[in-house]
Amino acid sequence: MTSENGSSILAFDVGGTNTRMAVFSSHLSIVEADSVATRDLAINGTPQTSIVAHLARWASERPDLHISGVSIGAAYNARQNVVIASAPLLGATAPDRWDVEGALTSRWPQSAWSVLNDLTAAGLGVLHRTSERTRDVLVITLSSGVAARLIRRNGPAVAVDDRWGIAGDVGHLPARFSLNGSSFALPCDCGGVGHLASYISGRGFERVLAQFDSGTTSLESFVGRLNLGDVIAERLLRASIAPLFEFLEIAVTLLPDVDIALIGGFHAALSDHIIRILQELSEKSGPYLLANDDDWLTRRLIPVEPTGNELLGAALYASRSELREELHRW
Numbered sequence: 001m002t003s004e005n006g007s008s009i010l011a012f013d014v015g016g017t018n019t020r021m022a023v024f025s026s027h028l029s030i031v032e033a034d035s036v037a038t039r040d041l042a043i044n045g046t047p048q049t050s051i052v053a054h055l056a057r058w059a060s061e062r063p064d065l066h067i068s069g070v071s072i073g074a075a076y077n078a079r080q081n082v083v084i085a086s087a088p089l090l091g092a093t094a095p096d097r098w099d100v101e102g103a104l105t106s107r108w109p110q111s112a113w114s115v116l117n118d119l120t121a122a123g124l125g126v127l128h129r130t131s132e133r134t135r136d137v138l139v140i141t142l143s144s145g146v147a148a149r150l151i152r153r154n155g156p157a158v159a160v161d162d163r164w165g166i167a168g169d170v171g172h173l174p175a176r177f178s179l180n181g182s183s184f185a186l187p188c189d190c191g192g193v194g195h196l197a198s199y200i201s202g203r204g205f206e207r208v209l210a211q212f213d214s215g216t217t218s219l220e221s222f223v224g225r226l227n228l229g230d231v232i233a234e235r236l237l238r239a240s241i242a243p244l245f246e247f248l249e250i251a252v253t254l255l256p257d258v259d260i261a262l263i264g265g266f267h268a269a270l271s272d273h274i275i276r277i278l279q280e281l282s283e284k285s286g287p288y289l290l291a292n293d294d295d296w297l298t299r300r301l302i303p304v305e306p307t308g309n310e311l312l313g314a315a316l317y318a319s320r321s322e323l324r325e326e327l328h329r330w
């Protein structure tokens with residue numbers, strides 16, 4: 001697959017932790033890449049004007065590139081093409097509506113800008129990277145937050161709410177968490193309590209460690225303890241994965257014919273342990289009747305590079321007009 005008119009593409013991924021840039025060749029290989037901590041962007045002005053200024057500057061420094069795709073880590077109304085909630089990215093002063101595409105076009109009109117939600121972008125990237133497969137994919141990201149997106153291969157199409165234009169914010173569904181026989185409800189970034197993202201997102205798991213594990217100073221040291229077979233570390237991770245496992249049981253029950261791709265930075269940091277514990281849990285229980293198969297879950301989990309999917313998806317979205325026209329048409 002190449003870009004529509006054979007030209008290179010500029011792609012951005014604006015995330016809660018980092019803002020990344022990549023130049024893709026017409027054959028979709030990365031020829032240049034850069035990254036900056038998102039919080040370092042907001043030196044002058046509001047976070048949103050700083051992000052727009054930074055992306056426009058990156059684009060203006062490459063004036064021969066005229067196609068720019070932007071993956072944005074915020075709730076995005078795909079019907080109206082605006083960000084509608086973005087507190088983790090922009091802070092408490094975030095506006096109710098933010099027309100990123102319009103702001104970028106005003107700032108650097110020499111490029112054709114296309115903006116989409118980060119998990120939708122990641123889904124397009126996963127679809128491209130697994131193009132040899134035939135089944136639709138439920139893409140689940142475990143990163144700063146947790147979200148899921150069902151991507152249909154024949155389309156591709158992403159169903160969104162007819163009014164709000166969003167889908168798959170599963171991180172804010174209620175979840176059960178118990179440790180050593182007692183139940184706990186931890187806070188979530190959204191202001192709620194006891195959500196899936198309270199436990200199995202990067203930020204949620206930091207709170208789990210802060211509350212229950214005084215021996216851990218960083219995720220790296222926690223992984224080191226897991227690798228050494230530390231019993232307390234293993235118990236904590238199992239407790240945090242249990243709500244994800246329950247969600248996967250529901251997902252497979254409702255969507256029996258899809259592949260499942262786990263992605264995201266938090267997943268990348270703990271991937272081997274997460275897959276191992278999911279495997280062990282799925283050998284003990286599962287959806288009605290399916291639980292008779294030891295591999296009911298793992299045969300659906302497809303291996304995919306956990307990072308970089310957002311940039312690739314943004315490049316695909318920006319460079320292929322049929323994606324922009326068809327993606328949310330259901």
Ligand SMILES: [Zn+2]
Nearest residue numbers: 172188190195
């Ligand atoms: Zn929440």
